[in-house]
Amino acid sequence: MTDDVDEGGEAGSVDHTDRPAPSTPKPVVVVVEPETPGNIGTIARAMKNFGLSELKLVNPPDLDPDGEAYGFAGHAREDVLPNAEEVTFEEVVENYYTVGTTAITGEDDRRHERFPFKTPVELRESLRTVAAPTALVFGREGRGLNNDELSRIDEVCSIPAADDYPVLNLGQAATVLLYELRELTVSETQLPDVSVTRAEEADIEQFHEFFEAFLAATGERSHRRERNALLMRRLLGRAHPTDREIHSLLGTFRKANAKLEHADFLAAKYDEPLYSRD
The missing domain is CATH 3.40.1280.10 (SPOUT methyltransferase, trefoil knot domain)
Incomplete structure (x- = not known):
C-alpha cells in the first residue's frame, strides 16, 4: 500500500x-x-x-x-x-x-x-x-x-x-x-428519510382522467390517445408519485383542459378555424 x-x-x-x-x-x-x-x-x-x-x-x-x-x-x-x-x-x-x-x-x-x-x-x-x-x-x-x-x-x-x-x-x-x-x-x-408515500389511488386515477381529456382536447387520434394514456399509466406505476406531486399535476392539467375547452368555445362562437389537429 x-x-x-x-x-x-x-x-x-x-x-x-x-x-x-x-x-x-x-x-x-x-x-x-x-x-x-x-x-x-x-x-x-x-x-x-x-x-x-x-x-x-x-x-x-x-x-x-x-x-x-x-x-x-x-x-x-x-x-x-x-x-x-x-x-x-x-x-x-x-x-x-x-x-x-x-x-x-x-x-x-x-x-x-x-x-x-x-x-x-x-x-x-x-x-x-x-x-x-x-x-x-x-x-x-x-x-x-x-x-x-x-x-x-x-x-x-x-x-x-x-x-x-x-x-x-x-x-x-x-x-x-x-x-x-x-x-x-x-x-x-445526516441523510433525509428517503421512503416515499404513494399518493391516494383515487387522486392518481383522477389525474389519468384529466390526462385522457387533455389528449382528446389536443386532437390526438384515437389509437395515439390509447397508447399515450397507457404509457402514462406505466410511467406513474413505476414513479410512485407523492400527494404533493400528483396534486401539482392535477392543477396543471385542470387548467390546461379548461383553456383548451375555452379555445374550442371561442373558435365555434366566432366561426374561427380550429388549431391544427395534425
Whole structure:
C-alpha cells in the first residue's frame, strides 16, 4: 500500500434521521505497525464518520499533537486519536473475534491463510450474527498483514478492486470497509428519510382522467390517445408519485383542459378555424 493521503475539509450536514439501532457490538479498529502518522489520522477520521471510537495501535510511530496524524484526523483529534491505546498483536487475538484485511488473496483453498475471504458487504452480513467483541485489523502500509498474522485471524476481508492494481492506500481501505459496515455501527445519519408515500389511488386515477381529456382536447387520434394514456399509466406505476406531486399535476392539467375547452368555445362562437389537429 502507498501512503499518499490527502487532507480534506469538513463536509456534510448536522441534521440526523433515525435509523434502526445497531444490534451487534461495535468493533474496535486495530492498525498493526503503521508507518505513516497521516494514515492513522485518516483512519481515526473514518472511524468518527462511521460511529466507531476505539482505536488500538500495534507498535505505532510517535503521534505528535501538532503533527500529521492530528492534522488528518478532523474532529477525531478530539477523542478517537488521543484515546488510542497501544497494544500487542497477541492481546488482540486473545481478546477479540478478529477480522483481518488484505488486498492479496489466495486463489483457492491451498492458501489457507488468505482463503476463504469475504468482501466488505459479505462481512457486514456475517458480523450481524457475531455477539462478541470484534476487532477489524489493518496491516502495514507496504506489506499489510503477513501470513503468520493472517493464520491467527478468525476471518479475512478483501475489498474488490481492479485486478492489475488491487492494493489500496491504508486510510482508503479502512474508510471503504467502515462505510460498508455502517449499518452495524451508525444508528442515524445526516441523510433525509428517503421512503416515499404513494399518493391516494383515487387522486392518481383522477389525474389519468384529466390526462385522457387533455389528449382528446389536443386532437390526438384515437389509437395515439390509447397508447399515450397507457404509457402514462406505466410511467406513474413505476414513479410512485407523492400527494404533493400528483396534486401539482392535477392543477396543471385542470387548467390546461379548461383553456383548451375555452379555445374550442371561442373558435365555434366566432366561426374561427380550429388549431391544427395534425
